[in-house]
Amino acid sequence: MSERHHAAGSYAKVSSETPPAHTPPTAAEQAAQPPTSLPDAKPGRSRILAFAVLCVLCLALAIGSITWAAMRGRAATTSSQPVTVASNASAPVVAPTDQPFVLFQHVARDQHYAKIAFAPIGTPNESRTVTGLTCERVYFAAGQGLCLLTEGGLINQYFAYTFGPDFRPRHKIAMAGLPSRARISSDGRYGTATVFVHGHSYADGNLSTQTILIDMATGATLGELEQFTVERDGADIKAVDFNFWGVTFAHDSNRYYATLATGGQTYLVEGDVAARTMRVRRENVECPSLSPDNKRIAFKKRMPGRNVTWRVHVLDLETMQETPVNEARSVDDQVEWLDDQTILYAVDADVWSVPADGSGAPTKFVAQALSPAIVR
Template identity: 45%
Template sequence: MTRRARLVTLLAGVVLLCSVAFASVLHAAGRAGERDRARSGGPSVAAGAVRLDAPGTMVFRNMAWGPHRDELVSVAAGDPGGPRAAAPPRCLRFHAAAGVGVCLRKVDGALGESYFASILDARLRALRDYPLAGVPSRTRVAPSGHLAAWTVFAGGDSYAGGDFSTRTSIVDTRTGALTASLEGYAIVKDGRRYHSADVNLWGVTFADDRRFYATLATKGRTYLVRGDIAARTVTTVRANVECPSLSPDGTRLVFKKRVAGLSPDEPWRLYALDLASMRETPLAEGRSVDDQVVWADARTVVYGLAGDFGADLWSVPADGSGAPTRVAGAALNPAYIG
């Protein structure tokens, strides 16, 4: 073979290898694009205006993959699966009422992760920030917007087992005055003052600017407690109640209840409690719900369950009738703006 022939053969081989490599790159890029499209094939999300005082809207944490994941999004309350307008901040937990919001958020720093509670105004501007003592778990704003509460895991990371500790705080959103831990409140259990080192309190739901309900855990049992902010007391009301959520008219609670015989990893079912008669009614949701429900209106509650993007929102009637309905995919922590 002549030198010229060898050179032509070498060049042909190089061209062939480059063509194969280029085709492989295109194939890989195509497959990656398919995966990205499949992963981002959720709801339509675009940057826009999000307000906490726009009647007829619903604001929640966006769980869809993409540049707006964990941001707050706004949709029409009548079309929760419709296009989403998204805006910062990014929240791990969120709630709002009366034009005031709370965003429990994570900050990555040189020394690791840290967590903060941000009080937001109606335009999502942070009015105050409070450092948190652990991983965010629950948050609620009072109907007036004057008070907010949040719970963090100070040790452990799940309510399903018994090896965890919580810290629940209440803040006056007008003055910034903070009660760092509800464990400083006096406990009245079964009509008597109660003291125990293992007490945990979490899942506040406000009745008004003085009264609230929450969960108390001690000695392996949980209790519904009624709190009095002015008196700095919590009083047990009923056993086996967790993460209560008070109805708009203040007459009923929906909560998660541990049911005997279920898996210790998925032990809960949703129940409604009539506060006048203390009669419990199981709701039509047959799955375990580890969430503090939100009342969409006087008849319906909304809650999060695992979904393709992390979580979806579901609803069920609060009177035990009907069946669960998926409200919105890739969504969590809704607030209905009246």
């Protein structure tokens, strides 16, 4: 792992603005702009410079379009089950208050691609309501939402947005890289966002992450996990290659679990928000997710072998015994709990469910969906 590429201790900028709609300038608008050359430059150089700028803009837009098309194509080819959209994304939408629901990123290849949607827990595949909010990673709890998004242009910018039951952004928080993980405490007090500062997946040997703690009411950044004190076997430890991700909160919001990576190994850490401390609990645990009863943690465990694969396991926090769930595919996701007996996770472009005790078989829970959050 590499040394951090962002300054430890630097806080993200916060504002209360709605995500700007990015409309690229047309060729006519570019041509109408005044020359960008120096006053004594020759007219030919001015035209050449303007043409070069236009070419760069076109290339950037083309790359962005190709990337977006590839994402849509992947979602379409990995899940063929049709879905029914019950509400137009342009209409006002409010999160339900009278029934539990599952919130997720809609990835069907249609005009609503990457919009946030929700559906009743009991019938998640019958019909879904699509909102006007676009996110790459999302979470929702106690009326508070957290949306991670890349805003394209000549230079990509990365942000976390807080939002409410109306799915309207409230606060905008600048992030240092590609969106990866988002979580909110069950009371809606705290949120966490993880991005890739360097690298683009958890299999990357040169990985560097940023994980921040957010006050969901104000949008203020309360710090980065890298700034917290870590203890192992009674002694404080610190290394330049520390990386944190996959935060999950206990009922009291103050206690949490997360992944620490250092020295080529991953560890489960248990943390205290108020004390700004963590202690190492176990090796080879990634993306922990605490069960609703706070007794078990579902996590992805890296398996031995030449190729990078993960299998979902469930750890009993009292006995520290772990049980593999009955899912043979590699799962690179932070698991969500449907209830105390069942977990949810994304594979390709679908959300699947499986019993947490190692029995049963995987069942498709929501088709053409990613980043599930159960709202009880």
